[in-house]
Amino acid sequence: MSLYYLQKFLYQLNREESAQKKYRADLEQLLEEYDLTDEESNALREGDIGLLYVLGVNGQILMHYAAFLGIEWFDYLDLMREGIAKHGPVRAGVYAMTGGGESFTEEGKKQ
Amino acid sequence: MSLVYAGVLSHAPGITGRADLVKNTAKRDEFYAKLDIQRQEIEASGAEALIVIAAEHFANFFMSNMPAYCIGIGSEYEGPIEDPEWLRIPKTKVPGAADLGTRLTREVMKTVDVAYAEEWKFDHGIMVPLHFLTPKYDLPIIPVNINCQGPPLTPLHRAWAFGEALRRACDSVPEKIAVVGTGGISHWPATPDSGKINEPWDREFLDRLMRNDREALLGYDDMQTYRDAGQGGFEIRTFIAIAAAAGGQGELQFYTAELPIFAVGCTVARFSLDKAA
Numbered sequence: 001m002s003l004y005y006l007q008k009f010l011y012q013l014n015r016e017e018s019a020q021k022k023y024r025a026d027l028e029q030l031l032e033e034y035d036l037t038d039e040e041s042n043a044l045r046e047g048d049i050g051l052l053y054v055l056g057v058n059g060q061i062l063m064h065y066a067a068f069l070g071i072e073w074f075d076y077l078d079l080m081r082e083g084i085a086k087h088g089p090v091r092a093g094v095y096a097m098t099g100g101g102e103s104f105t106e107e108g109k110k111q
Numbered sequence: 112m113s114l115v116y117a118g119v120l121s122h123a124p125g126i127t128g129r130a131d132l133v134k135n136t137a138k139r140d141e142f143y144a145k146l147d148i149q150r151q152e153i154e155a156s157g158a159e160a161l162i163v164i165a166a167e168h169f170a171n172f173f174m175s176n177m178p179a180y181c182i183g184i185g186s187e188y189e190g191p192i193e194d195p196e197w198l199r200i201p202k203t204k205v206p207g208a209a210d211l212g213t214r215l216t217r218e219v220m221k222t223v224d225v226a227y228a229e230e231w232k233f234d235h236g237i238m239v240p241l242h243f244l245t246p247k248y249d250l251p252i253i254p255v256n257i258n259c260q261g262p263p264l265t266p267l268h269r270a271w272a273f274g275e276a277l278r279r280a281c282d283s284v285p286e287k288i289a290v291v292g293t294g295g296i297s298h299w300p301a302t303p304d305s306g307k308i309n310e311p312w313d314r315e316f317l318d319r320l321m322r323n324d325r326e327a328l329l330g331y332d333d334m335q336t337y338r339d340a341g342q343g344g345f346e347i348r349t350f351i352a353i354a355a356a357a358g359g360q361g362e363l364q365f366y367t368a369e370l371p372i373f374a375v376g377c378t379v380a381r382f383s384l385d386k387a388a
Binding site for chain 2: 004007008011014015058059060061062063064067068070073077080081084094095096097098099101103104105106107
């Protein structure tokens, strides 16, 4: 059930300004409200997009969270690729990487 | 008959959020121009409210209590939930249609069990369409959600039945109503494969959709869709519901796979309402 609460944490953070205020004021207290493993809590403390992706957080939830963190689009895609390189394939859900990790767009990060 | 317009369009967040990154600006601008034609068609229809059948992305519904179908009956909504700078759409209030939404819900319930909601926060799935179709946010909106995100998902034949029920509901009220379905066809959004598009699959689906071929549309299987069209392909439910609501054939006004930076094959189409459901 832990992935459920990990996603619930992010779902509520993404949609509720009150949760965003708590996140900024006292992240540890906010984390206490959810039944999370140490690995999940640490991923949230560090904003570890790559690990959260591999743990199976729904991609839409993760995309909105990355936007909340202010991560630039192409960096966000690279962080997911790096997560797979470091931790292996996505462990749950339907947002697995099915390509080889290559980019599907001609556009890239603005220099 | 009070359904006065039915159409479909894409909603991917990149359509607004990554507009400035696009290299193929001519194709982007052609897409935007088609969306503006859709806006004009809805306006010309005299619609007094716009139903948006969307596939939301965890702005309101979660696996704690996930409805297969939900209709908004609130008097006002807000959005986007996303960082406005990221989506390039400012946070705003959007008028609802509480009384009309309630009457439609009551009618739909005669044949399809639906949830309803007075509170609803819009994510890019609704805000991107509204940005183009009612940019002043002055047309009352009735949001509708089909769960395309958290499996188990509603079967396609139920999405069809829902579309038919919505048509009956629209035809039971005196107001003029427009309806759009918004989703992706094949796409792999929010994965490292973002930008991947299976154009042959899209064109085959759009052919079935424009012919409004019920049997062919309901012939898709979620496992095959996942393999060939990605998890984003589950959103065909919104397009299928529109085909069922419209009853008539479609006219594809725009499709391109040449804007992968938007992470979806960009689509605009309208339907004939000749044949009542």
